[in-house]
Amino acid sequence: MRKRNISLEITGGFFGLLVALGLSALRIGNSSPPQRAEEALGNAVIFLILATPYIIALLSTRLPAGSRWVFLLPATLVSAASLVTALSGVTLLFLPATVMLGLAAWRSMDLKSFTGLQRAAFALAALLIFALAVASFASLFLNEDPRGWTYVTYEDGTTEWQSTAPIQSQNTTVKVIGISVTVTPGAATQGGHATSDVITNGEALRGAGLLAVAWIGFAILWRQASKFPTPYDGQAGNPSLIHREGLRDGQ
Numbered sequence: 001m002r003k004r005n006i007s008l009e010i011t012g013g014f015f016g017l018l019v020a021l022g023l024s025a026l027r028i029g030n031s032s033p034p035q036r037a038e039e040a041l042g043n044a045v046i047f048l049i050l051a052t053p054y055i056i057a058l059l060s061t062r063l064p065a066g067s068r069w070v071f072l073l074p075a076t077l078v079s080a081a082s083l084v085t086a087l088s089g090v091t092l093l094f095l096p097a098t099v100m101l102g103l104a105a106w107r108s109m110d111l112k113s114f115t116g117l118q119r120a121a122f123a124l125a126a127l128l129i130f131a132l133a134v135a136s137f138a139s140l141f142l143n144e145d146p147r148g149w150t151y152v153t154y155e156d157g158t159t160e161w162q163s164t165a166p167i168q169s170q171n172t173t174v175k176v177i178g179i180s181v182t183v184t185p186g187a188a189t190q191g192g193h194a195t196s197d198v199i200t201n202g203e204a205l206r207g208a209g210l211l212a213v214a215w216i217g218f219a220i221l222w223r224q225a226s227k228f229p230t231p232y233d234g235q236a237g238n239p240s241l242i243h244r245e246g247l248r249d250g251q
Helices: 007-029 033-038 040-060 065-084 090-107 116-141 201-225 239-245
Strands: 147-154 159-168 174-180 187-195
Touching: 007 040, 007 065, 007 090, 033 040, 033 147, 033 159, 040 065, 040 090, 040 116, 040 201, 065 090, 065 116, 065 201, 116 201
Parallel strands: none
Antiparallel strands: 147 159, 147 187, 159 174
16 A cells, blocks of 8 residues: 655644744734734734745645645745745744745656646746735735834823824834823823834735635645546556655555
8 A cells, every 4th residue: 555755744834833823923922012902913914924835735735646746836935935024034944844845845746647738837826826925925014104102100000001103204204213202190101112114904904815815826726736646546657756755565
């Protein structure tokens, strides 16, 4: 009995999901409470965008082996794009998962089962899905929406965050480079927080919409890729594929 090796898809998928979860938690943890509240939807969309290629990698294990590359190719491209989503370089943590997804895509390629036109169509679909995923992430940060908050303590010991007005810089670009504070009489400020941009609900919905279209593309690819026979369907297949998958007969 032949068995397929899906270790790269499983390991890369779960590793990438853990990194996406960790980076999303780090982003939330570095925000002030009012910013977390305002960006709740946006943070959820960011996590879904970062997690998408690794969810796809795990789902690909349900496809026939020789056509998994159809699913894994766009997942690898999206994962590679995630490496440069943070200027700090922290998203380079996705590199091991990206490499594993790329190797899994290469290993599962049974190109002899596809015509040239089919290969070109699937490659084009992968590029379109990649573009949609990148556009989904970029749309979250197209407009600058500066915010500022001050932490206020009242005489009776109660505290609250108060919104403050960001000021304009000399180059007419609106950025939070300082805060204008209006404090209620009898209250004292104890620090604050400012950011040059928040993800508004409108931006989050726009990004979620583009991501949803990318997932529709994945669904179409799934339907098409599942139609192609592979060695695991009991039919003759690409010998090189069998060798790369590390298949063994149980006889």
